[in-house]
Amino acid sequence: MCHNIIDGRRHKLCGHFVALATRRQDCRRVDCLFSERHMHMGQCRSASCLRLMSPPTFNPIRESPTRCPQCVMAKTGYPVLPNI
Ligand SMILES: [Zn+2]
Ligand SMILES: [Zn+2]
Numbered sequence: 001m002c003h004n005i006i007d008g009r010r011h012k013l014c015g016h017f018v019a020l021a022t023r024r025q026d027c028r029r030v031d032c033l034f035s036e037r038h039m040h041m042g043q044c045r046s047a048s049c050l051r052l053m054s055p056p057t058f059n060p061i062r063e064s065p066t067r068c069p070q071c072v073m074a075k076t077g078y079p080v081l082p083n084i
């Protein structure tokens with residue numbers, strides 16, 4: 001199945017992931033609605049075609065030892081849960 005790959009920066013101090021760019025990984029299946037090789041033109045009426053995308057994968061292309069901008073802005077004293 002197709003899925004999005006989210007390139008981003010992981011902040012070590014707070015564990016947050018800041019998305020910088022999103023790209024799509026094409027599974028190249030002819031029975032996948034999201035693939036560019038999908039066999040049905042226009043509206044797809046086939047029940048056997050894949051209609052769901054896989055959950056996105058996070059691809060940390062950078063790592064920062066600091067907090068993310070959001071946490072710096074919020075300046076909260078309590079711990080923040082990592083979002084992934
Ligand atoms: Zn696909
Ligand atoms: Zn189809």
Ligand SMILES: [Zn+2]
Nearest residue numbers: 014016068071
């Ligand atoms: Zn953060």
